[in-house]
């Protein structure tokens with residue numbers, strides 16, 4: 001049995017404890033900006049003088065959320081207002097010095113309510129794949145686990161993501177949570193980042209669309225969702241001290257665009273600012289990020305909460321635009337409470353800023369429905385939810401390579417299944433996002449014994465599922481710990497299926513090489529049987545040195561609590577794979593802009609910087625710009641049928657670029673196709689030779705065809721300009737390419753676009 005030991009994992013933790021102590025003397029650099037920005041962050045009261053505001057007049061449902069929030073603010077004392085902006089850790093651990101009685105068991109956080117005015121506690125639960133438990137059993141809640149965020153992004157199907165979000169949001173509501181800390185949308189810049197599994201890949205359009213759809217689904221349950229971690233929290237190594245350097249235009253055209261699109265599509269009630277610094281200032285005390293871009297340019301009307309303990313400084317945080325301090329666990333380490341009262345008292349923070357924080361929080365709860373329809377713990381239909389998570393998994397598993405071995409022929413008699421604990425379950429990602437799926441952890445004792453561990457396997461066996469898919473076959477099992485035994489099992493079979501895994505987690509980064517010599521296991525099996533299929537369960541792209549020696553590779557990511565049947569049905573052909581990569585697989589780390597993770601090996605809390613010299617050329621954009629040919633490109637994904645794309649045309653309709661095309665299923669099976677539209681100026685001049693401009697997933701019976709028309713967001717045709725702040729489309733000829741991946745040449749048409757200037761917040 002392969003036992004991935006912690007020693008085999010490259011531990012790159014930036015901080016020993018999960019929630020760090022406040023930084024000393026942080027961010028003096030931001031001070032000059034504060035005066036200008038703090039004024040802009042204040043929401044003007046809209047109705048009612050204080051004499052009209054009684055303790056419950058804000059509950060009048062005939063008023064608008066803004067009117068109600070204003071009445072609430074006016075009816076509250078300063079101490080009550082401070083209550084709503086102060087969040088505590090929810091977990092009942094020995095090191096939580098607060099232990100708030102209102103907290104839901106083993107939850108991420110709680111903000112006390114104000115009973116006098118009828119404002120409920122804010123019960124906060126992680127995260128994007130379901131209702132998490134902080135700390136393992138016995139208190140672990142068993143909840144439906146969606147596949148990892150990167151798998152959901154691989155579906156390229158926003159409707160499916162929305163359904164998935166609606167399901168986990170309903171479990172959050174029924175567990176008594178009115179805030180879900182979901183919506184991870186950091187771009188995959190560093191393939192080694194231990195949290196890539198939580199995010200939506202490397203492209204702003206795809207990530208923003210998919211994560212936005214998930215958030216929309218969650219909030220359809222009349223609860224609040226975040227998007228996070230704003231912004232540039234692209235590595236876990238030194239996450240509390242790293243200073244990310246990027247120029248503004250590049251920032252706006254990459255990671256910030258992903259957030260902007262997710263905001264527009266999902267309308268999250270809250271944005272969680274991240275631990276790291278951006279251009280010198282901590283994200284949670286960064287007036288440019290919080291007040292100018294988010295609340296100003298993008299018109300965000302919700303509230304900004306700090307990542308757990310990311311608050312740093314009473315005055316700088318408040319004046320930069322932070323609205324809620326979170327995750328307090330240690331007395332004296334907080335930044336607000338009485339300290340904010342003192343800062344208001346002596347004029348360092350305007351009183352109006354506190355009113356604005358409370359207005360934003362309460363308005364959000366009212367607008368999302370969490371006040372008028374309060375959450376109540378209730379029953380959850382875990383069986384019904386299995387179908388939702390399985391559908392997501394089945395559509396997001398990516399067939400990377402297939403030389404006529406898959407789907408497994410129904411006549412197959414002897415199959416060898418090897419490794420990856422496939423006899424009992426599928427791997428899940430670790431850290432605060434950890435959901436304990438029904439049945440608990442199928443493999444105990446792996447990974448760190450304390451947070452962010454342990455490694456958790458969902459009790460959903462691919463081996464057992466494969467046996468029921470192929471009832472006539474003899475399917476053997478080897479755990480992979482003995483390479484010779486695995487090879488002889490493979491030699492005795494018609495097909496060998498090797499499961500390889502890499503556990504990844506919050507607070508750690510990981511090498512791209514599979515741990516525990518699993519590459520050697522694959523080699524040994526492939527030598528014994530050329531009809532070897534590799535199934536990957538990893539948090540993100542990894543290196544595949546064996547790729548030329550195996551017949552097929554299936555990327556199953558972390559496939560969630562019904563991952564076993566989903567994988568088996570893809571292998572058997574009951575499901576025709578239709579997942580496409582949201583992130584590039586490189587041939588070697590030499591193809592990356594940074595060949596090692598910044599800050600690796602530095603002492604804890606020693607500040608360091610990382611410069612994003614690639615700018616907005618993230619992922620496929622960068623590989624194309626540098627003339628590199630990666631192993632599996634962004635957008636790649638095979639099917640058991642074949643599709644033809646045709647009749648591409650492009651035009652301006654009401655000033656917007658519209659693209660039409662047809663898709664035909666030319667094969668013998670029903671399937672789903674992902675049509676990808678890439679755009680580029682013929683004359684060049686962008687950060688990269690092309691960008692994804694639009695996409696559509698089309699389901700077709702054999703022989704059937706369909707036409708689709710998609711619109712290209714004008715920001716994807718523009719460069720961001722800081723001199724004249726906003727998006728500028730240069731007049732001229734643009735190539736529109738219909739392709740099946742970022743590498744595919746596809747077919748192109750050229751269209752003339754007139755010059756156009758859009759505001760920085762265009763799109764809202």
Ligand code: BGC
Pocket residue numbers: 018108126127181228307308432506
């Ligand atoms: C993570 C957040 C999470 C929070 C609460 C932090 O460590 O970065 O993503 O929502 O904890 O658990």
